[in-house]
Amino acid sequence: MELDERNKRVLQAVIDSYIASGSPIGSSVLVRRYDFGVSSATLRNIMAELEELGYLTHPHTSAGRIPTDFGYRYYIDSLISVENDGDDIEDHLREAPRLQGDDLHELMEEASRFLAALSHCAGVVVAPSEPETQYKHIEFVRLRGRQALIIFVTTTGIVQNKLVDLDDSIRQQDLNRFSSYLNEELAGRTLAEVRRRLIEKMEEEKLLFTKLMDETYRASQEVHERESEMVYIGGASQMLESPEFASVEKMKALLKAFEDKYKLLRLLDRSVAARGIKVFIGTENPFFEMQECSLVVGNYKAAENVVGTLGVIGPTRMHYKQVIQVVDYTSKLLSKLLEERFQRGIEP
Amino acid sequence: MELDERNKRVLQAVIDSYIASGSPIGSSVLVRRYDFGVSSATLRNIMAELEELGYLTHPHTSAGRIPTDFGYRYYIDSLISVENDGDDIEDHLREAPRLQGDDLHELMEEASRFLAALSHCAGVVVAPSEPETQYKHIEFVRLRGRQALIIFVTTTGIVQNKLVDLDDSIRQQDLNRFSSYLNEELAGRTLAEVRRRLIEKMEEEKLLFTKLMDETYRASQEVHERESEMVYIGGASQMLESPEFASVEKMKALLKAFEDKYKLLRLLDRSVAARGIKVFIGTENPFFEMQECSLVVGNYKAAENVVGTLGVIGPTRMHYKQVIQVVDYTSKLLSKLLEERFQRGIEP
DNA sequence: TGTTAGCACTCTACCACGATGAGTGCTAAT
């Protein structure tokens, strides 16, 4: 059943107004603020119809209407047009502070705060995740005594180091040979492949460097673990400003959810597959603590591969249009920065 | 003016009860729960006296007494004895999960969560701060093309790397000579000294490696910046459990304060000078947002030097005795772990 | 002089009550 043009306009007006004001929208408000050319009674009939169809609801009999999750879904899919009059956000973006952290860690934190500041919600950035991250370079460095440093570089510019004990008999030249061997063998593979390959090698050739190989394997595993754990949350307190979280219980639930970064990670990772911006509304959201929140998620990439997720978590009543634009912009910005960083830093 | 023995006991009883229950303590409660051998009327007189002296107050005429900050101060300085019957905490500690992160970053996060879990407040750990951190080792590694990696290791086990462009003419052998030169020159100095020395060197000998020297200088500076920014907060939502933060305003204030890590840093750094555990109560606290909080701070060390601060932030009404023990224990634990890590990892 | 019993007083928390007003749903007229 398709909505007719007028009903669409009314639905949009209700949701727009509700997003702006935060309180339920009654028929009189619509008459006052919009020009539908009909009376409040007609609007009441239309709204009753929209409620029947599941787009709207009202908290109690004598209150105005608020959108359901289903209503928001329709609003986002069919009613807002991000591209055609997307000029309002551009101004904000132009005067926004630029991201400039030169450390990856710093850059991620900055990006999460950037998202938060522009969206007035919490900003989340997940560091590049493993499946798409590629091995770039390995290097072994002898330190004093028996110590050596394994330096592991990925295409996303992460440098992982690990200290290991080594036999005195192994000299820097040996290490150099070993590293160029590995570099040739592993070039261009993803980390998962690298790990598989290392295990194969270890079984094939039970040679001199077993221990070193083993440690290398471990280092590559640690890159994986460290990366996939890294979730940066910025501006969580922004969210507490919205009246929907004005109750102590809800605040606590929200805060707890933010502390459990692992859950957030899984939540965000669900959207890695898809390109473009995705929106999860309220109950579409798999975690109970987040049932009153919406999620706007996008990806960023570096070196041609999709490598990470970023997004905004806010109340279901958020300014979707603006937030979608912000997430889109930030994902492009971050992609560009990583690309540059990558070019400048590691590629010959 | 010194309190007589009975008044001390009453003060202690009031504070103990208040810490346990969270609601103001009336004379009848004291009669019921303690055996002072006097009537409630006498206790009322005593409590009035204690109020006169500034140790207690009451929120309104017909409410029981609660401690003032001054009262807490006296309580901590004179009434609780951490050492003599400190057996209650030991059991908890024994069955507590051990810290085992092998990455410094991970270890700090774990420690902050550890503090939070045991104290039921927020746990804070500041990464090793610069003045005491010493330079340990430097290494230059040629990568492909014009790229090279500067690896900078401090005594606290932090490894900082920086990618630089280098002239093709500089070969790995040159780099090795340069690094052993620097290693000799800079051994055992603090980072501040290292930076000073590098500048001197650059002016003295305008030689081949000016650019490399310059980049090295920058790397050492980055170690400083990165370190001093690192504040780990664990279990912030624990604090929201206590009824004193049950108002939305207070929660927000608290959360904002936690987000501004830099302020926290300055707060905690005030106590770096002193050894042992320090307690800051309510208004003794320099930041307005934290006026209703107390702070229990301690230091941890590695390699014989005091290098970092850690502590617990909680409501003024916290279980001081237990928290002091937890902070003490954790600081020792972290010191030991860092010491081990240091021995194992870097020292020959 | 210190302690105690008793009493008047104070203040909060809680509940019930009613007024207000925004907003709906329905019906009958247009």
Place this chain on the structure above:
DNA sequence: ATTAGCACTCATCGTGGTAGAGTGCTAACA
């Protein structure tokens, strides 16, 4: 199909009244 009008509902807010906890003070007592 639209509209005016009306009865009805429900949250919100201020009021007043009550119960209970706790105090301070006074007068009696050891």
